[in-house]
Amino acid sequence: MSAIEVNFDGLPGPTHNYAGLSVGNVASQSNLGEVSYPRAAALQGLAKMRAVMELGLVQGFLPPPLRPAAAALRPFGFKGSDDEVLAAAASEDLGLFRAACSASSMWRANAATVLAAPDTADGRVHLVSANLAGMLHRSFEADETFELLRRVFPDTDRFCVHGPLPSARHFGDEGAANHMRLAASHGAPGLNIFAHGELRGGAYPERQSRRASEAVARLAGLDGDRTLYALQNEAAVQAGAFHNDVVAVANANVLLAHPEAFADPARLYGALRERLPNLHIVETFGVSLADAVSSYLFNSQLVTLPDGHMALILPSDVKDSAVAWKAVETVLAADNPISEAVVVDVRESMRNGGGPACLRLRVPVDGPARAGIDPRFLLTPERWQALSAVVEAHWPERISPDDLVDPQLWAQARAAHAALEAVIAD
Numbered sequence: 001m002s003a004i005e006v007n008f009d010g011l012p013g014p015t016h017n018y019a020g021l022s023v024g025n026v027a028s029q030s031n032l033g034e035v036s037y038p039r040a041a042a043l044q045g046l047a048k049m050r051a052v053m054e055l056g057l058v059q060g061f062l063p064p065p066l067r068p069a070a071a072a073l074r075p076f077g078f079k080g081s082d083d084e085v086l087a088a089a090a091s092e093d094l095g096l097f098r099a100a101c102s103a104s105s106m107w108r109a110n111a112a113t114v115l116a117a118p119d120t121a122d123g124r125v126h127l128v129s130a131n132l133a134g135m136l137h138r139s140f141e142a143d144e145t146f147e148l149l150r151r152v153f154p155d156t157d158r159f160c161v162h163g164p165l166p167s168a169r170h171f172g173d174e175g176a177a178n179h180m181r182l183a184a185s186h187g188a189p190g191l192n193i194f195a196h197g198e199l200r201g202g203a204y205p206e207r208q209s210r211r212a213s214e215a216v217a218r219l220a221g222l223d224g225d226r227t228l229y230a231l232q233n234e235a236a237v238q239a240g241a242f243h244n245d246v247v248a249v250a251n252a253n254v255l256l257a258h259p260e261a262f263a264d265p266a267r268l269y270g271a272l273r274e275r276l277p278n279l280h281i282v283e284t285f286g287v288s289l290a291d292a293v294s295s296y297l298f299n300s301q302l303v304t305l306p307d308g309h310m311a312l313i314l315p316s317d318v319k320d321s322a323v324a325w326k327a328v329e330t331v332l333a334a335d336n337p338i339s340e341a342v343v344v345d346v347r348e349s350m351r352n353g354g355g356p357a358c359l360r361l362r363v364p365v366d367g368p369a370r371a372g373i374d375p376r377f378l379l380t381p382e383r384w385q386a387l388s389a390v391v392e393a394h395w396p397e398r399i400s401p402d403d404l405v406d407p408q409l410w411a412q413a414r415a416a417h418a419a420l421e422a423v424i425a426d
Ligand code: SUG
Pocket: 017, 018, 019, 020, 021, 022, 025, 028, 029, 102, 104, 107, 109, 110, 135, 138, 177, 243, 245, 246, 352, 353, 354, 355, 357, 358, 359
């Protein structure tokens, strides 16, 4: 089997809510305090996974960790049973408590940076768990993600799963959201592009540090000649594109990018063209940074279909924006490998700043590596049905901000988590 890419989608967890936790994330901030619909969020996520499977692609999923995370609160001095810990945190430090309730693990593009086997020194796929040090609620995910990835990729002859970098702002690492790979095909040696921020004093935090990207490249043993670092454009970060995957997406030999994504696009594109002669750089014009951030046009998944063409998997919000949809039509009509647009509804995730590309972690594998993935995390129609049934039975229909402190919600979330684990173990 030739090399393919498996998309592992994060399943939105039963505590999905709008607590406005992410400073600099326009959607998260503007939906603060709104009622959320966790069951709909998970079913939308599952429908997207199904749509990708139906394109003939291999689809995986990653379950959410248990939330609220009483364990994450204990280091702050809260004691007693899990309910006692949660109740004390809710009354003494509501912000910390809310961070422990977030279902933000659904955005698995932030789980890890994945380095393809043809690019690494030892020929294994390397996954470097992200520390997500820039946001408190997201930093709680890092160790659990490391554990989960070791479970999903147990074959150490094919995969090397690294723990997160030390958790400090100096090493802020947001995983695959700030990494792109370009190559003649998934199985060919690639160019690894790390898009990073810098402390420039803007109002919104720059989450990915260059030092972290360099450490990731070092850990995987990437070839320095084929590794590029690109500074994100400050205007893009301050417009809400703190993750580069909100303004650019790459697949094989195609890069679709907003003209203002990078601080120095001419230098980056020149370096890429020099190293990859059959590269297509697809730029859109007439879409402002604000349009890009509100529609998440560039947060589409760009995937290679079994017939070799590429499809863009877009959030329905792109269809709602005349200017973004016009850009899609222009891209489809132009001379490039992108021939199809698939529209998915991931509105619950979008309202917290997560589009189709945020929801998935892409893992390039050849035949033996694919066989080394724990099959319980790969979707079949039957497993998809079983997951949907668990969600229907256990995920709360709606959560309003006050519900988060209700012990009944905590009990429901624990039952949902146990039921999901039972399906995985089956
Ligand atoms: O880290 N939202 C996420 C969205 C992540 C988007 N991921 C990518 N672009 N790859 C974040 O800001 C909101 C949670 C809240 O407000 O409750 C949140 O964490």
